[in-house]
Amino acid sequence: MTLIDFTNLLVSALLLAGIYAVMSVGMTVIYGVMKIVNLAHAGFMMLGAYFALELFQRFRIDPIIAALLAFPVLFFLGAAVHWVLVRRLPRSDEPTLPSLLLMFGLWLVLQNLGYLIWGNTDRSIFTPRTLSVVNLGPISISTVRLAVFIAAVGCLLLLEVILHYTWFGRSVRALIQNRYAALLTGVYEDRTAGIAFGLGIGFAGLAGGLLGSLYSFDPDFGRPFLIRAFVIIVLGGLESISGVAIGALVLALVETFSILFVPAGYQLAISFGLLALALIVLPGGIASLLAKVRRVA
Amino acid sequence: MSATSATLPARRMAGWAITALPWILLAILAALPLLVPSPNFTRLLFMTFLWTTTSIAWNLLGGFAGQVSFGFAVFYGAGAYTTALLMNAGVNPLFAFLAAGLTAALVSLIVGLPAFRLRGPYFAIATIGISEAVRVVMTNLSFTGGASGYRILEHRPFRQLEHYYTALLLAAIAFAISWKIAHSKFGLGLKAIRQDEDAAADLGVNPYTYKLAAHALAAALTGMAGGVFARYAAFIHPSGVFGFHTSVHILLMPVIGGIGTVWGPVLGGFVFGIVEEEIVASFPEIHLLLYGLLLIVIILFEPGGILGGLRKLVRRFRDHR
Numbered sequence: 165m166t167l168i169d170f171t172n173l174l175v176s177a178l179l180l181a182g183i184y185a186v187m188s189v190g191m192t193v194i195y196g197v198m199k200i201v202n203l204a205h206a207g208f209m210m211l212g213a214y215f216a217l218e219l220f221q222r223f224r225i226d227p228i229i230a231a232l233l234a235f236p237v238l239f240f241l242g243a244a245v246h247w248v249l250v251r252r253l254p255r256s257d258e259p260t261l262p263s264l265l266l267m268f269g270l271w272l273v274l275q276n277l278g279y280l281i282w283g284n285t286d287r288s289i290f291t292p293r294t295l296s297v298v299n300l301g302p303i304s305i306s307t308v309r310l311a312v313f314i315a316a317v318g319c320l321l322l323l324e325v326i327l328h329y330t331w332f333g334r335s336v337r338a339l340i341q342n343r344y345a346a347l348l349t350g351v352y353e354d355r356t357a358g359i360a361f362g363l364g365i366g367f368a369g370l371a372g373g374l375l376g377s378l379y380s381f382d383p384d385f386g387r388p389f390l391i392r393a394f395v396i397i398v399l400g401g402l403e404s405i406s407g408v409a410i411g412a413l414v415l416a417l418v419e420t421f422s423i424l425f426v427p428a429g430y431q432l433a434i435s436f437g438l439l440a441l442a443l444i445v446l447p448g449g450i451a452s453l454l455a456k457v458r459r460v461a
Numbered sequence: 462m463s464a465t466s467a468t469l470p471a472r473r474m475a476g477w478a479i480t481a482l483p484w485i486l487l488a489i490l491a492a493l494p495l496l497v498p499s500p501n502f503t504r505l506l507f508m509t510f511l512w513t514t515t516s517i518a519w520n521l522l523g524g525f526a527g528q529v530s531f532g533f534a535v536f537y538g539a540g541a542y543t544t545a546l547l548m549n550a551g552v553n554p555l556f557a558f559l560a561a562g563l564t565a566a567l568v569s570l571i572v573g574l575p576a577f578r579l580r581g582p583y584f585a586i587a588t589i590g591i592s593e594a595v596r597v598v599m600t601n602l603s604f605t606g607g608a609s610g611y612r613i614l615e616h617r618p619f620r621q622l623e624h625y626y627t628a629l630l631l632a633a634i635a636f637a638i639s640w641k642i643a644h645s646k647f648g649l650g651l652k653a654i655r656q657d658e659d660a661a662a663d664l665g666v667n668p669y670t671y672k673l674a675a676h677a678l679a680a681a682l683t684g685m686a687g688g689v690f691a692r693y694a695a696f697i698h699p700s701g702v703f704g705f706h707t708s709v710h711i712l713l714m715p716v717i718g719g720i721g722t723v724w725g726p727v728l729g730g731f732v733f734g735i736v737e738e739e740i741v742a743s744f745p746e747i748h749l750l751l752y753g754l755l756l757i758v759i760i761l762f763e764p765g766g767i768l769g770g771l772r773k774l775v776r777r778f779r780d781h782r
Contacts, residue, residue, distance in 0.1 A: 201582045203589075252761050259582035264529050265716060266760045272709065272753025280747065387705070391593055394586045432597055436590035440575045 168302045177413075177420035179309045182316040183374055184412035187389055188396040189320060189405060190367030196340035196403040197360040200250065201259050203267040205368050205393060206386025207274025208238055212372025213381045214282055220289055227289045228311050231373025235319070235366045242365025245270070246358045257343065278383025288380035312374045319370060320409070323363075327405065336360050340403050388432055395439040414438075483640070487633055494625055503625050505738050507693065510628035511686045512737070513730030516714035517635040518682035522675045523712065524721035525648055527655030528577075530676075532588030533683050533711040535572070535595050536565040538703035540684025541691035542605055545613045548692065554615075558627075558688045565684020566677040573676045577669055592708055599699040610698030613691060624693045631689060635682045636727060643723045651675055655721070683711070706749065710737065713752055716759060719768025728767050 187209065194202045212234040219230035249270065253263050296307045327333035335356040338346035347353060375381070375389065396415050400407025415438065422434050490510075494503045515533060522528050540561035547557040576587040600608045642648040653661035654668045662668055691697050701707070710733065718729025740748050763770045 201586060249757065249761065261523075261527055261529055261720075262760045262764055264582065264585055265712075265756055268531070268712075269753045269756030269760065272749050272756065274753075276747065276750035276753065280750070387589075387593065391590045394590065398583070398586075427601075430597065430601075432590075433594040436587075436594040439587060439590055 171303055173420050173424075175303060175305060176309070177416045179305070179313045180420060181409075181413040181416035182313040182320075183371065183378070184392060184396055184416055185320055185409050186316040186367060186374065187371035188393040188400070188408050188412060189323065190364035190371070191393050192397050192400065192403060192405060192408050193336065193360050193367070194364035195259075195397065197336055198250070198263075198357050199256060199259050200253070200263045200267065202364060202368075203264065203390070204270040204274060205364075206390035207271045207278075208242070208365050208368035209372030209375065209386040209389060210278050210381065210383055211241075211274065212238055212369030213376030213385055214278065214287075215369065216373035216376045217287055217289055220291075227291060227377045228315050228374070231370055231377065232315060232319075234369040234373040238369030239362040239366035241362075241369075243358050243362035245365065246361035250361060251354065251358070275383050275386075282383060284382055284384075286380045286382050289377050291377075294377075308377055312377055315374060316371075319367070323367075324405065332356065332359060391432065391439075392435050395435050395442065398439060399442050483633075483636060487629075490629055491626070494622060500621055503621050505735065507621075507625050507628045508738050509731055509734030510625075510632040511690050512710065512714060512734040513727055514628075514632045514635045514686040515683045515711045516718070516726040516730035516733070517632075517639045518679040518686070519711050520715040520720065520722075520726040521639060521642060521651075521679040521682075522672070524715050524726065525642065525651040525655065526672055526675050527721075528672055528676070529585040529712070530588040531585060531708050531712060532572070532592035533679075534703050534705065534707035535568060535592050536680040536683040537687035537690075537707055537711070538595070538599065538697075538699070539568045540565045540687030541697045541702040542599070542611065543684070544688030544691045545611050545697055546605070548613050548615060554692055557692075558631075558685050561688030562681035562685040565680040565687070568684075569676045569680030570673065573673045577672045577676070588708075592703070592705065596699055596703040596705075599703050606698075608699060610696055610701075613695045613697075615692070615695065624689070627689050628686075631682075631685055632730075636723075638678065638682070639726070640723050647671070647674070652721075709749065709752065713756065715766075716756060717766055719766035720764075722768050725766050725768040732767065 191202050191205050194200055212231065215234040215237060216227050216230035219225040219233065220227045225233070249266060250263075253266060254260060256263075291308070293308045293311065298305045298307055298310060327336060335346065335351040338349065338351050339353065339356060339360075343353075371389075372386065375385075379385075392415060396408060396411035399411030399414055400409075415435065418438055419431055419434060422431065426434065490506070493506065515537065519530065519533055523530060540558075543561040543564040544554070544557040547560055548554060552560070572588070572591050576584050576591075579587070599605065605611050642651070650661065650666040650671050653664065653666055654671055658668050687702055691702070714729035714733045715726040716729070717733060718727065719725025737748070740751075759766060763773075765772065
């Protein structure tokens with residue numbers, strides 16, 4: 165492998181990491197605030213992808229912009245789902261069996277609504293941008309991947325700003341750190357959780373819309389990405405937003421470079437292997453490892 | 462005074478009835494295909510027994526021990542393929558079924574040894590990943606025919622009743638195991654783990670080995686059910702036996718019937734088996750949608766499932782009397 169090949173792979177891994185981070189961050193927010201493992205994430209990603217497709221086909225809206233528009237729509241959908249269903253779950257400090265099963269049922273419903281509405285044929289979003297390439301000297305970058313990456317990183321930065329500089333963001337972080345202490349200081353849990361859930365679902369829709377520009381999809385589209393998102397949030401330590409970025413980068417690097425050694429069909433098995441490894445060696449995620457290193461230093 | 466003396470024998474009667482019920486049910490089910498000699502009806506019951514077996518098996522781990530798994534298709538498929546390969550190599554079906562159970566149990570250890578180092582949600586997540594990875598591998602594996610499936614050639618005349626009684630026996634064994642566990646120290650240990658893993662560990666229950674044991678037992682039963690199915694179907698393919706919908710079905714039944722109880726999974730298995738085998742034929746495109754809605758409704762309104770609902774009704778009826 166030449167240095168140029170290596171750089172090419174590195175760049176594509178980095179671009180992949182951006183979309184992976186967006187797809188996982190919603191799950192982290194929901195898990196952190198409510199301790200719910202959102203299995204329905206895949207279903208909402210699917211909705212985001214079809215939303216972008218419909219806007220693109222019907223109104224000729226640029227698919228990247230359509231994906232950004234999916235965010236507010238799915239935000240309200242998520243807040244509604246929280247109000248109607250999730251709010252009624254028993255509160256707990258760790259994920260409960262009912263919450264897993266409820267989100268799983270919701271996933272089944274979304275996925276099969278997708279089949280009813282859009283059928284089971286593979287769809288894809290194809291624009292002139294899809295095949296074009298930006299050349300930076302010897303390194304070539306797919307334009308659509310670059311656009312997706314920029315949109316993804318922009319939204320992640322926006323989320324960071326919201327979480328750090330608004331009262332809502334402070335409540336979210338307080339709930340993630342210690343629910344009881346947060347309640348004592350007057351955080352209004354129901355409302356914060358509702359908005360956080362909407363935010364998580366909004367990010368799922370955004371990620372789905374962006375992924376729709378990169379890959380073909382059908383109503384069952386989110387499942388492999390759901391597993392990747394799990395790997396990423398576990399690597400990231402479940403509750404940490406910056407951990408998600410690191411986890412996404414690690415997974416993207418491993419997946420991209422593993423193509424050199426194993427057939428692409430087995431990529432998901434690699435994600436899973438990484439998950440098993442992370443769970444056994446690093447149950448606290450990479451963030452805990454870094455914290456340990458920092459403490460020693 | 463008279464009220465208590467009246468209820469005591471009544472209670473004892475109820476106790477007897479509950480002990481006798483499985484035997485009566487078994488006798489009825491054993492006689493049924495002879496009384497109603499319809500191949501379609503026999504097939505329906507046959508499939509229902511297999512579904513019930515997997516339902517009871519899932520409940521051992523998911524109900525008693527509270528470890529939700531979305532990956533039981535792995536064991537079902539492993540059992541199916543083991544049986545298929547062995548039968549084509551000329552092994553007696555009975556041994557092939559036992560080997561299927563053994564293989565599935567081994568697979569459960571491979572899954573469980575890393576996954577049970579983690580608690581609840583991690584395990585559930587890991588099982589989705591495992592079943593996905595296994596399906597991908599099986600779809601690409603060449604010696605089992607890959608995605609195009611695998612055929613079993615049996616050089617014996619097809620006798621439906623033989624299959625029927627095999628499935629009935631398997632379901633009965635599964636029920637007996639579940640019953641025994643529910644009334645044993647092992648079962649209490651599992652229930653303790655479900656309620657509070659740390660407290661259970663403090664009381665001398667090793668959650669790791671208990672969960673592994675329950676997982677292996679459940680996998681063995683599921684694997685055997687897969688094996689019996691493979692022999693009946695004579696053709697299996699990865700997206701069927703290893704399919705995600707198989708895992709979904711296996712998980713749904715105990716939830717519908719009443720999670721963590723002895724009779725709930727049986728009830729769920731029967732309701733689901735009959736509904737599934739009848740509905741799939743007529744509305745294949747919406748049945749998973751219905752199951753999803755059902756799951757949501759049950760979790761939000763009656764987490765005890767059908768059995769929990771019935772118990773509530775009985776209690777209300779008794780209070781009003």
